[in-house]
Amino acid sequence: xxxxxxxxxxxxxxxxxxxxxxxxxxxxxxxxxxxxxxxxxxxxxxxxxxxxxxxxxxxxxxxxxxxxxxxxxxxxxxxxxxxxxxxxxxxxxxxxxxxxxxxxxxxxxxxxxxxxxxxxxxxxxxxxxxxxxxxxxxxxxxxxxxxxxxxxxxxxxxxxxxxxxxxxxxxxxxxxxxxxxxxxxxxxxxxxxxxxxxxxxxxxxxxxxxxxxxxxxxxxxxxxxxxxxxxxxxxxxxxxxxxxxxxxxxxxxxxxxxxxxxxxxxxxxxxxxxxxxxxxxx
Amino acid sequence: xxxxxxxxxxxxxxxxxxxxxxxxxxxxxxxxxxxxxxxxxxxxxxxxxxxxxxxxxxxxxxxxxxxxxxxxxxxxxxxxxxxxxxxxxxxxxxxxxxxxxxxxxxxxxxxxxxxxxxxxxxxxxxxxxxxxxxxxxxxxxxxxxxxxxxxxxxxxxxxxxxxxxxxxxxxxxxxxxxxxxxxxxxxxxxxxxxxxxxxxxxxxxxxxxxxxxxxxxxxxxxxxxxxxxxxxxxxxxxxxxxxxxxxxxxxxxxxxxxxxxxxxxxxxxxx
Amino acid sequence: xxxxxxxxxxxxxxxxxxxxxxxxxxxxxxxxxxxxxxxxxxxxxxxxxxxxxxxxxxxxxxxxxxxxxxxxxxxxxxxxxxxxxxxxxxxxxxxxxxxxxxxxxxxxxxxxxxxxxxxxxxxxxxxxxxxxxxxxxxxxxxxxxxxxxxxxxxxxxxxxxxxxxxxxxxxxxxxxxxxxxxxxxxxxxxxxxxxxxxxxxxxxxxxxxxxxxxxxxx
Numbered sequence: 001x002x003x004x005x006x007x008x009x010x011x012x013x014x015x016x017x018x019x020x021x022x023x024x025x026x027x028x029x030x031x032x033x034x035x036x037x038x039x040x041x042x043x044x045x046x047x048x049x050x051x052x053x054x055x056x057x058x059x060x061x062x063x064x065x066x067x068x069x070x071x072x073x074x075x076x077x078x079x080x081x082x083x084x085x086x087x088x089x090x091x092x093x094x095x096x097x098x099x100x101x102x103x104x105x106x107x108x109x110x111x112x113x114x115x116x117x118x119x120x121x122x123x124x125x126x127x128x129x130x131x132x133x134x135x136x137x138x139x140x141x142x143x144x145x146x147x148x149x150x151x152x153x154x155x156x157x158x159x160x161x162x163x164x165x166x167x168x169x170x171x172x173x174x175x176x177x178x179x180x181x182x183x184x185x186x187x188x189x190x191x192x193x194x195x196x197x198x199x200x201x202x203x204x205x206x207x208x209x210x211x212x213x214x215x216x217x218x219x220x221x222x223x224x225x226x227x228x229x230x231x232x233x234x235x236x237x238x239x240x241x242x243x244x245x246x247x248x249x250x251x252x253x254x255x256x257x258x259x260x261x262x263x264x265x266x267x268x269x270x271x272x273x274x275x276x277x278x279x280x281x282x
Numbered sequence: 283x284x285x286x287x288x289x290x291x292x293x294x295x296x297x298x299x300x301x302x303x304x305x306x307x308x309x310x311x312x313x314x315x316x317x318x319x320x321x322x323x324x325x326x327x328x329x330x331x332x333x334x335x336x337x338x339x340x341x342x343x344x345x346x347x348x349x350x351x352x353x354x355x356x357x358x359x360x361x362x363x364x365x366x367x368x369x370x371x372x373x374x375x376x377x378x379x380x381x382x383x384x385x386x387x388x389x390x391x392x393x394x395x396x397x398x399x400x401x402x403x404x405x406x407x408x409x410x411x412x413x414x415x416x417x418x419x420x421x422x423x424x425x426x427x428x429x430x431x432x433x434x435x436x437x438x439x440x441x442x443x444x445x446x447x448x449x450x451x452x453x454x455x456x457x458x459x460x461x462x463x464x465x466x467x468x469x470x471x472x473x474x475x476x477x478x479x480x481x482x483x484x485x486x487x488x489x490x491x492x493x494x495x496x497x498x499x500x501x502x503x504x505x506x507x508x509x510x511x512x513x514x515x516x517x518x519x520x521x522x523x524x525x526x527x528x529x530x531x532x533x534x535x536x537x538x539x540x541x542x543x544x545x546x547x548x549x550x551x552x553x
Numbered sequence: 554x555x556x557x558x559x560x561x562x563x564x565x566x567x568x569x570x571x572x573x574x575x576x577x578x579x580x581x582x583x584x585x586x587x588x589x590x591x592x593x594x595x596x597x598x599x600x601x602x603x604x605x606x607x608x609x610x611x612x613x614x615x616x617x618x619x620x621x622x623x624x625x626x627x628x629x630x631x632x633x634x635x636x637x638x639x640x641x642x643x644x645x646x647x648x649x650x651x652x653x654x655x656x657x658x659x660x661x662x663x664x665x666x667x668x669x670x671x672x673x674x675x676x677x678x679x680x681x682x683x684x685x686x687x688x689x690x691x692x693x694x695x696x697x698x699x700x701x702x703x704x705x706x707x708x709x710x711x712x713x714x715x716x717x718x719x720x721x722x723x724x725x726x727x728x729x730x731x732x733x734x735x736x737x738x739x740x741x742x743x744x745x746x747x748x749x750x751x752x753x754x755x756x757x758x759x760x761x762x763x764x765x766x767x768x769x770x771x
Contacts, residue, residue: 099359167396171459174354175410175466176386185413189400509625538764539628548627550556 038261042254050255055221055237061248065256067223068237071138072263074225075217075233076207078142083149083206084199088188090150091157091195096183098162107158110151121148122212130216138224138231141217145206152205156198160191193274200271204264210235234260305330305500306351306388306470311365313346313355320346322524324365328470328517333492333501335515335532337508339547343524344504348472351502352388353381369469386410389468393475395455397447397462404443406458410466425465433461434491453484460491471495473503477510489514508548512536520544559624566616566637570644571688573609574754577644578684580606580651581747585677587658588740589670596655603652610645614638636761640691643750643757650743650750657736657743667723667730667737676712676744679705683751690755696762703755703769709748716741 056063125144219236241253313321477485686702
């Protein structure tokens with residue numbers, strides 16, 4: 001009697017274990033399918049030209065996405081300039097004064113902003129920068145991406161700084177170090193690794209955004225390092241090539257997608273490695 | 283066994299201090315956490331260059347009292363202090379006094395060693411100087427070495443000053459924190475249960491260290507370990523429910539306390 | 554929890570001190586009795602039993618040390634244990650004086666007394682009174698009573714001076730009596746010393762109760 005109930009329960013245990021295992025595999029499948037597909041279709045177009053040449057004339061085979069890759073990196077740089085200072089300092093404020101009215105408002109705002117469709121943010125940058133300037137620019141694209149970066153960086157910074165033990169602050173204050181200096185020279189450096197990780201994760205997300213760039217950076221067929229002019233970006237270029245009628249451009253679009261995914265993957269993995277190393281140090 | 287009989291109540295505080303100068307004196311100090319009245323009128327004269335122990339059961343206000351001496355209590359949201367704390371004839375709570383300056387003259391060491399995690403041993407000790415803008419490299423080196431020697435840590439770490447502060451053992455970390463506090467040349471050092479997180483051997487080393495340091499600076503040590511208080515201090519104050527019940531020479535307090543409550547606490551009848 | 558066990562240990566310590574005091578007092582009493590009745594056998598027994606009192610002293614000492622080490626007592630408890638330690642020594646010395654008296658009895662053997670015993674038994678009675686007061690003061694933590702008991706030492710000293718004068722007279726009048734007179738002097742001295750030890754005990758009791766070290770031996 002005891003026996004049968006026991007075996008039945010063991011069976012249920014095993015069943016659940018197998019089921020959850022299969023579900024986990026199921027989660028991994030789309031990722032690997034996409035990667036596999038990208039590699040198969042895009043790898044063929046990856047060559048030296050791809051990384052060094054700008055797009056050729058419409059219809060002509062050859063050319064590359066060098067300017068788009070550079071443009072994406074430029075945009076990430078601009079986004080970082082806009083998003084990091086505001087995000088880190090804002091997050092620090094949230095952590096040091098968690099109960100202030102301003103903090104509660106800021107947190108709510110950040111959460112809402114996370115949910116705003118990225119195209120709307122792009123429109124915001126359009127109205128704010130493109131219209132007064134009367135033309136598209138890398139600056140407006142960078143600002144749009146930066147604005148998207150702020151909520152993420154702010155929240156992660158707040159979390160990380162909250163994790164800095166009160167004892168560290170007390171030690172500094174007891175030495176006669178003013179409060180602001182304690183925050184800037186002791187607390188933030190202690191939290192630095194975690195903050196950097198948060199920034200990298202945010203940047204990885206933002207690097208692949210297409211919609212906000214549609215009417216800000218706008219895209220560019222040529223090299224451009226002037227931030228007041230439109231600039232090429234990988235997502236935009238992929239879009240442009242994908243809707244074109246040319247096979248060669250289709251293949252390049254796949255290659256571009258592969259490069260973009262690879263960039264995101266590298267940054268994500270680097271962030272992971274950094275945070276685990278940080279955890280070991282503690 | 284051992285009841286307290288009628289003995290003329292001597293003002294032990296006054297008697298104890300006849301041959302000693304005062305290092306830091308409080309006058310009717312009250313402290314609150316929001317509406318909780320944590321300290322009720324503490325008046326005590328802590329002798330200079332001696333070790334004064336503050337004992338009492340948990341929650342009696344000893345740590346709060348300590349934090350009133352270096353103006354750290356007011357950093358807690360909702361905390362208030364009233365009363366005077368006088369050092370060198372000056373009330374540190376007088377309006378216009380910079381609490382940051384007070385904290386440089388009255389240092390503090392905490393229960394759990396708390397070296398700065400991202401700094402090396404050298405940087406930890408120098409932190410008080412570096413962050414106050416002491417630029418001279420040679421002067422810094424000197425102070426770091428002096429402080430580490432004073433904390434009885436120099437010989438153990440002189441070859442690895444660049445290693446992280448957290449790579450030391452618990453007892454060493456606590457001595458590092460002491461060195462760090464000493465580097466800013468305080469006149470008074472407050473120690474909040476400095477050895478309670480350490481093993482017995484490290485505890486004794488910290489006690490020895492305290493006795494050495496007391497030759498030059500005033501030390502106030504809060505401890506829940508009565509034997510430690512008896513071993514290490516020259517004077518002892520007994521706190522209960524936010525009040526100072528008795529204060530006097532350690533020898534007197536521990537062999538013949540005058541107040542029944544002190545006697546009961548010492549003999550383990552409560553707390 | 555530990556406090557209860559500690560209290561029990563302290564109480565047992567106190568009881569055993571009183572016990573030891575009684576035994577020392579009894580030894581003195583019987584020693585003087587042996588002198589009066591010239592009972593050498595009794596004297597021998599008293600000498601033999603002194604070992605037991607020595608053992609009791611050592612036992613008390615050990616227990617005090619153990620309590621000091623394990624309980625780390627403070628304040629009143631510390632004074633109490635320190636006092637028991639010292640009192641046990643004085644009580645043991647008292648018993649040694651009983652032994653000394655018994656040895657004198659042995660040496661006298663059946664030789665005739667130099668003079669009828671009057672003052673020596675009076676001294677012994679005083680000592681018993683002192684002992685009773687002292688032990689009561691100890692049990693009830695009464696410092697005033699202890700001080701009073703110590704004051705009785707004056708009478709014992711007075712009596713001893715009288716014995717000395719009388720015996721000196723005898724020795725001068727009849728030099729033959731000198732050896733026997735000396736033995737009686739020795740007995741008187743033992744009794745006087747026993748009373749002194751009791752005043753030491755009284756001083757300890759005062760310290761135990763009030764924390765003050767006062768000289769009670771005037």
